[in-house]
Amino acid sequence: MKYLIQRVAFGFFLVTILFTSFGAPSTTGWTLVAMAQETDDPVKIEVYTRFVNNRKTNEAAAHQAAKEYLQKYPKDNDQYTQYLQKWIVIYERDERKRTLPQLVYNAKNFAGAYSVGKQILADEPDYLPALIHLGYAGYLAMTTAKNELFSADAQAYANRAIQSIEAGKSPPSWLPFKGKDDTLAQLYYTVGFLSLRSAPDRAIEPLIKATQFDTDLKKSPSLYYYLAAAYESGPYKTMAAAYQTTFAGKEETAQSKLALEKLNVIIDRMIDAYARAVAAAGNDPANAQTKSQWSNKLAEFYKFRHQGSDVGLNDLIAGALAKPLPPKP
Incomplete structure (x- = not known):
C-alpha cells in the first residue's frame, strides 16, 4: 500500500510538471503519463519529489536534485528526463547571468x-x-x-x-x-x-x-591626464620625430612651417588636457604627487609655446574646466 501511494504521488508530480511547463495536455495524456511513470523505486520518487518541491522556491536545490536524478538514471530517455534536461539548461543559463557581475565586481x-x-x-x-x-x-x-x-x-x-x-x-x-x-x-x-x-x-x-x-567621471583628473598622455605618446611622438628627421637644423620652408604648425596644434591639445588634469586634481592630498608631475609637464609644454614664459599659465588652469574640450585635430 505504501509503494502504491508513492507511485501515484510520483505520477502526479510528473503530470504537474508537464502541465505547468509545456502547456496543458489532454486528460487522457495525464492518465497515460501517470501509469507510465509508476515505480517501486523509493529513491527515484524521493529525488524527483525533492526537485518538484524546490522548483519554484529554491532553484539551486531543485537543480541539485535534477542533476542527481539524471546521474542516477542515465538510461532513462522519456519525456520526464527530457524535461529535466531542458530545465537544467535554462537554469544554468540564468545562473551564469546571475554569476557574471559577482565574478567581476565582488570576487x-x-x-x-x-x-x-x-x-x-x-x-x-x-x-x-x-x-x-x-x-x-x-x-x-x-x-x-x-x-x-x-x-x-x-x-x-x-x-x-x-x-x-x-x-x-x-x-x-x-x-x-x-x-x-x-x-x-x-x-x-x-x-x-x-x-x-x-x-x-x-x-x-x-x-x-x-x-x-x-557624470562624476567628467570631474576626474585621471581622465584628462590620460587624454594628455594619449596625445603625447601618440600623434605628438610621431610628428615630433618626423619633424626632427626631416626639418631639424635646416632652413625654414613652407613645408617645414606647415609641419610645425600641425605639431603645435597637438602640443596645444596636450597643454589643454594637462591644465584640466591639474585643475581637477584641486587640493586633494590623494592627488598631490601626480598633480606635481602633471604641473611640471604642463609648464614645460606651455613655456615651449610661449617663448619660455609662464605668464598666463595660472589663468589657463583656473579656467580650464569651464571651457569646452577641443576636438581631436
Missing part, C-alpha cells in the same frame, strides 16, 4: 568572468549586460590586478555595448553604474584607457567622448 575573478561571459554570449550574442560587464572588467583587471590578458576582448565588448546602447537598447538594470550616461562614460573611458599602451592615437576620441556626459 574580481576576471578569468572566471570571461569564461562565464563567453558562454552567455554563445547563447545570446547581443546580451547587453554581459557586454557591459565584460567591457568594464578589462579596466578593473588592469587597475586592480595589472592584468592585461583581457584588454583586447574588453575593448571589443565595450564597443559592442556602446553601439547597442546608442542604438536605443537598455539592460534590465544599469548597476553598478548610475544610469545610461554613466555607463556610456565609463565604457568610453575603458576603451580609451585600454588603448593607451598599444594604440594611443586611437585612445583620444573615446577619452574625449567620456568627457561629454555629465
Whole structure:
C-alpha cells in the first residue's frame, strides 16, 4: 500500500510538471503519463519529489536534485528526463547571468568572468549586460590586478555595448553604474584607457567622448591626464620625430612651417588636457604627487609655446574646466 501511494504521488508530480511547463495536455495524456511513470523505486520518487518541491522556491536545490536524478538514471530517455534536461539548461543559463557581475565586481575573478561571459554570449550574442560587464572588467583587471590578458576582448565588448546602447537598447538594470550616461562614460573611458599602451592615437576620441556626459567621471583628473598622455605618446611622438628627421637644423620652408604648425596644434591639445588634469586634481592630498608631475609637464609644454614664459599659465588652469574640450585635430 505504501509503494502504491508513492507511485501515484510520483505520477502526479510528473503530470504537474508537464502541465505547468509545456502547456496543458489532454486528460487522457495525464492518465497515460501517470501509469507510465509508476515505480517501486523509493529513491527515484524521493529525488524527483525533492526537485518538484524546490522548483519554484529554491532553484539551486531543485537543480541539485535534477542533476542527481539524471546521474542516477542515465538510461532513462522519456519525456520526464527530457524535461529535466531542458530545465537544467535554462537554469544554468540564468545562473551564469546571475554569476557574471559577482565574478567581476565582488570576487574580481576576471578569468572566471570571461569564461562565464563567453558562454552567455554563445547563447545570446547581443546580451547587453554581459557586454557591459565584460567591457568594464578589462579596466578593473588592469587597475586592480595589472592584468592585461583581457584588454583586447574588453575593448571589443565595450564597443559592442556602446553601439547597442546608442542604438536605443537598455539592460534590465544599469548597476553598478548610475544610469545610461554613466555607463556610456565609463565604457568610453575603458576603451580609451585600454588603448593607451598599444594604440594611443586611437585612445583620444573615446577619452574625449567620456568627457561629454555629465557624470562624476567628467570631474576626474585621471581622465584628462590620460587624454594628455594619449596625445603625447601618440600623434605628438610621431610628428615630433618626423619633424626632427626631416626639418631639424635646416632652413625654414613652407613645408617645414606647415609641419610645425600641425605639431603645435597637438602640443596645444596636450597643454589643454594637462591644465584640466591639474585643475581637477584641486587640493586633494590623494592627488598631490601626480598633480606635481602633471604641473611640471604642463609648464614645460606651455613655456615651449610661449617663448619660455609662464605668464598666463595660472589663468589657463583656473579656467580650464569651464571651457569646452577641443576636438581631436
